[in-house]
Amino acid sequence: MLNDADHEPELIALIGDEIARHGPMTFARFMDVALYAPGLGYYMRDAERIGARGDYYTSSSLHPLFGEMIARQIEEMAGCCGGTFTVIEQGAGKGALAYDILFALDQVPSLGERVAYLIVERSPAMRDRQRRLLEPWATSGRVRWAEALPTSPIRGCVVSNELVDAFPVHRVLQQNGRVAELYVGMSGEGFADVVGPPSTPELEAYLRRIGVTLAEGQQAEINLAAVEWIRQVGRALARGFVLTVDYGYPADELYAPHRKRGTLLAYFKHRTNEAFYERIGRQDLTAHVDWTTLVLAGQDVGLDVTGWTDQTSFLLGLGAAAAAEAHLAAAADEAERKRTLAGIRGLLDPRDMGRAFQVLIQHKGLTPPRLRCLAFGSSPQALFRES
Numbered sequence: 001m002l003n004d005a006d007h008e009p010e011l012i013a014l015i016g017d018e019i020a021r022h023g024p025m026t027f028a029r030f031m032d033v034a035l036y037a038p039g040l041g042y043y044m045r046d047a048e049r050i051g052a053r054g055d056y057y058t059s060s061s062l063h064p065l066f067g068e069m070i071a072r073q074i075e076e077m078a079g080c081c082g083g084t085f086t087v088i089e090q091g092a093g094k095g096a097l098a099y100d101i102l103f104a105l106d107q108v109p110s111l112g113e114r115v116a117y118l119i120v121e122r123s124p125a126m127r128d129r130q131r132r133l134l135e136p137w138a139t140s141g142r143v144r145w146a147e148a149l150p151t152s153p154i155r156g157c158v159v160s161n162e163l164v165d166a167f168p169v170h171r172v173l174q175q176n177g178r179v180a181e182l183y184v185g186m187s188g189e190g191f192a193d194v195v196g197p198p199s200t201p202e203l204e205a206y207l208r209r210i211g212v213t214l215a216e217g218q219q220a221e222i223n224l225a226a227v228e229w230i231r232q233v234g235r236a237l238a239r240g241f242v243l244t245v246d247y248g249y250p251a252d253e254l255y256a257p258h259r260k261r262g263t264l265l266a267y268f269k270h271r272t273n274e275a276f277y278e279r280i281g282r283q284d285l286t287a288h289v290d291w292t293t294l295v296l297a298g299q300d301v302g303l304d305v306t307g308w309t310d311q312t313s314f315l316l317g318l319g320a321a322a323a324a325e326a327h328l329a330a331a332a333d334e335a336e337r338k339r340t341l342a343g344i345r346g347l348l349d350p351r352d353m354g355r356a357f358q359v360l361i362q363h364k365g366l367t368p369p370r371l372r373c374l375a376f377g378s379s380p381q382a383l384f385r386e387s
């Protein structure tokens, strides 16, 4: 039932009207409206979404060490590209990662002024929040904002944390030996899954490219927006790197037959649920990333794989252990020491975000050195195990 006070009524009316006029909508369309409808979607309102008072934690919200280590990696990348260097951070949320990266870059003599920072953020509400947090850098013009990636190619690095998992996904279902699609239709006063033929041949082409045939009855998500995104990123880069942090799997693992219901989840107040048609606009919707497809689609636009590793190895390679000790030693009192320890442990612990999150580095137009972040191992071959 949709008369729950915990919904955004205007969003429900918007979705209901569209279904009434055009018939069931793809789940990708539903997710796009629920998360990004102007002024109404989950990310489009000025509300606490990320962190203790929100619905979920991101690595950037746990401890500044995460941004500090990414800044170290950016320093090395800027060194091997030469000249001016632009960091593009896409999907910056509250702006915490940008703050920590900029703060760390400013500590490196002569690097700060050589590196420009461009935030590409879809949500005006998030952009306002970011501007407030990054006020000194915004005033000096060091940080600029845009709604979309630049069309004239830059030399630099495109950084993102938990961007790709926030893209709207299509839902598919293997039925009678064929790929069918799960649409969103009306059911009484609420919304419900409706099965139909695929809305676009791209869905089957996607699965063919990664060599996946779903098991009979298996449901899965397909992130066509991720394919389009990495193509845009490749076109936006003349020379440089893409550093993508997110949670996901190689394609053969993501679409393995045991994952019968896919990986789509809703997040509300630090709990997950599968009630996708409840709390519309008030809960996050997200699906795991298919790393294999990001690599393959990247290759189409000249992005080669530099490495793929988990967050623990990524951070340790960049010197996180010594940096963690320094943060702990600098804590003013026992309470701050405990908070610091909890935050850093969350980032590094393989039982926590350390292994749940992975990092893909791609490059274009250069022969990269063995980057520091990959010193503790890199296994891009794992993305192509079965195909």
Ligand SMILES: C[S@@+](CC[C@H](N)C(=O)[O-])C[C@H]1O[C@@H](n2cnc3c(N)ncnc32)[C@H](O)[C@@H]1O
Binding pocket: 043, 050, 058, 059, 060, 061, 090, 091, 092, 093, 094, 097, 120, 121, 122, 123, 126, 147, 160, 161, 162, 163, 166, 167
């Ligand atoms: C899950 S949050 C991650 C926030 C942040 N990176 C962090 O680590 O806390 C996703 C962010 O990506 C933004 N976003 C989603 N799609 C986008 C797009 N196509 N372009 C730019 N930003 C986008 C959302 O508005 C939100 O700020």
